[in-house]
Amino acid sequence: MYVAVKGGERAIDNAHAWLAEERRGDTSIAELSLAQIREQLGLAVNRVMAEGSLYDPDLAALAIKQARGDLIEAIFLIRAYRTTLPRFGASDPVDTGRMSCDRRISATFKDAPGGQVLGPTFDYTHRLLDFKLAAESDREDLPETQTAEPRSEDTPHILSFLDGENIIEQEPRTDAEPGDLTREPMSFPAGRAVRLQSLTRGDEGFILGMAYSTQRGYARNHAFVGELRIGSVPVEMEIPELGFAIEIGEIELTECETVNQFKGSKTVPPQFTRGYGLVFGQSERKSIAMALVDRALRWEELGEDNLGAPAQDEEFVLSHADNIQATGFLEHIKLPHYVDFQSELELVRKLRREAAELAEQMAAREAAQ
Amino acid sequence: MTPLLQVKNLAKMYGARIGCTDVSFDLYPGEVMGIVGESGSGKSTLLNSMAGHLTPDRGEVIFDTRADGPVDTVTMSEPARRMLGRTDWAFVHQHARDGLRMSVSAGGNIGERLMAVGDRNYGNIRARAADWLGRVEIAESRIDDRPSAFSGGMQQRLQIARNLVTGPRLVFMDEPTGGLDVSVQARLLDLLRNLVREMGLSAIIVTHDLAVVRLLADRLMVMKDGRVVETGLTDQVLDDPQHAYTQLLVSSVLQV
């Protein structure tokens, strides 16, 4: 006989225990260490840091381990942890011109001061499965790399070479305090600073898809990668007690600046414009995509036409970029909705009953005639 | 008599380009004003500036409101202007889909303005929708159909019904017969003329079609390059045009 129980604590406890078991897998296989994840799954760690908005490779590695490799789940763990952290203050803006670059390329100039540095990239690898990696060994035979000493002087931004000619839009310097997406509710129009924050922590797949849509003609903006650079920058913070800024650490960043065509408007002669992407860690695809979407969203400020393309629609892009919001809401439909479904069930039954009665009356009337 | 609408020195610029400028006129209750001119002459800009769809750069649009008498609608608060837009004013768009909700039934389209001003009786709303369908010559049996299932002429008539259901005192019309077949146009014009007479409507009609103003308008304004070049009684202007541009305009169409 039925007993009115709808779920419960034991079920949850058991589910959690089972999950832990599944996470560990076959215990005869050695357990993953956080150091292994951090060192050998570095790009996954980077993505979790970028979209989790928290730069901490060890925590990101822990999150990946706990999430069984589900990166969105790992990002979620990081975000939830992040909210509980007290805020001591804000760093000074990082100066990416001072980046010690592991990689720095330009698609617009063959050579420029600082040179083209290919760095550790998949770009020119042939995507062939390397079965040597399948053979487990303590020491793999690593090919020898010849690395030059990193440049000691600053590497200038390539787009700054266009500044002199006045042929690219000027980015006026501002000391205005940017909004903080994590401390103020989003409102529209959001403004570029908040937009960039939203894009840099937005879902890589979503931003990629949006950027791709601009390339395929939905608000095409003719982007060239003016410069892409990856490397470490020092983070400095003003300490009120000291009265000056000190270096508190270093973070790895990927920065992409695109050069885009702009045919000019009534008040502005034709010139190049910019799109900007900046992401934690080595996150090349994301930063390029971000720059394209940033540029597409700037149509209004540049006096371009609204073509009705999704990537031009700030409210659409920003409202749907966050994968933690998206995944939560998507998955909540598996929560019980008995009550709502019950009321729908009764409504449909009532409407069907009424429709049937009406049909009967009609039939009776016709028969009578 | 107080004019229903007084337009004073109205101007709208697009950057350095003139949309319309130096437009002044009075419209009296029951009067229909036609505005003609070729495309780009500024007639639609003028209409949209008067109706509050565009914000004019200079000038006043004074409407004789029921409650407070003459009020400048340009400086009026947005809620008050929007309220006007769903009570005493009506706007008939050239393209019916700009003026209709295509995913809402014909009855819902007509009923919207009634509900927006507080009618909460379904039976009453439906009866008035049915009545208005009849007045614009659409079969009552189509009341639950969506406008997407209607022909172009029917859509336009539905848009007119949707606008007139609250008994507005001033109707703005932007090329109401544009884009329709000639036979459909004639029927629509006939309908409009009857409605205007029956309801004693005041209207401002923008069109490039002189036949439309000949049939509907008491007075006429001719626009060129954003300015009014000639104004007068319709028959007078059409039969004895003074300005060279009006002469050109009149001579370039078949006589009606």
Place this chain on the structure above:
Amino acid sequence: MSDYNFAYLDEQTKRMIRRAILKGLAVPGYQVPFASREMPMPYGWGTGGVQVSAATLTPEDTLKVIDQGADDTTNAVSIRKFFENTAGVATTEETEKASVIQTRHRIPEAELSEDQILVYQVPIPEPLRFLEPRETETRKMHALQEYGLMHVKLYEDISQHGAIATSYAYPVKVAGRYVTDPSPIPKFDNPKMNMAAIQLFGAGREQRIYAVPPYTEVVSLDFEDFPFEASKADHPCDLCAAEDSYLDEVILDDAGNRMFVCSDTDYCRSRRDAGHMGRLSEEAA
């Protein structure tokens, strides 16, 4: 979990949420934007309600959490545990004993009193959202009280189905001003919103808080000749014989036999304790 602050959120955040709650109470039915935090449960699973509860709870409070009217549904259990761990407050399943009740999709059957707070979890706080997807537009519609479109929707329902085909999340007008989403409660619960307790609504993902102060008029939208009807399954509860409670329909066997039981588990239990018996109570016991 002693590393976390009382009720998980830090005091700054709670203060920010309390300001939003107070503003919400001052402007009944108005959706107050607030900087929703990431919580350790997914968006859409009650993060808004949890943040409102966290900002509302004091150590002396007694908390009840229900989902679909029941205390023992998995998500209710999960949220109750969260506050047991992070706030250490007393919890109860008895509606009368709770000072704060967090709910998803139901209002308890027992009448709430002046010293209680009901916190709703809200997925989509904007009642106009499915008529107009743009936030910039809907905010303007609220500001100007342009609610004609909402009635067009109800009109369309009647013209197509002969009745208003909204059975849950049925829109209401609060204090004669704001059209408001009551969260996805069945429309059966709508009349109960005129109550003595404070009602707070939290939407975490959408970053909105709104409120209905005690004894505030809440009217379900309708037409004079098609008045709002609070409907439920036309049966008594098969366990406690209640005629006035919202019922869940439970499929009993492959032959399609069903039973109807109170969705409010505490209400049903208290009635059975008081000796009420339903059609199937003996077997069920």
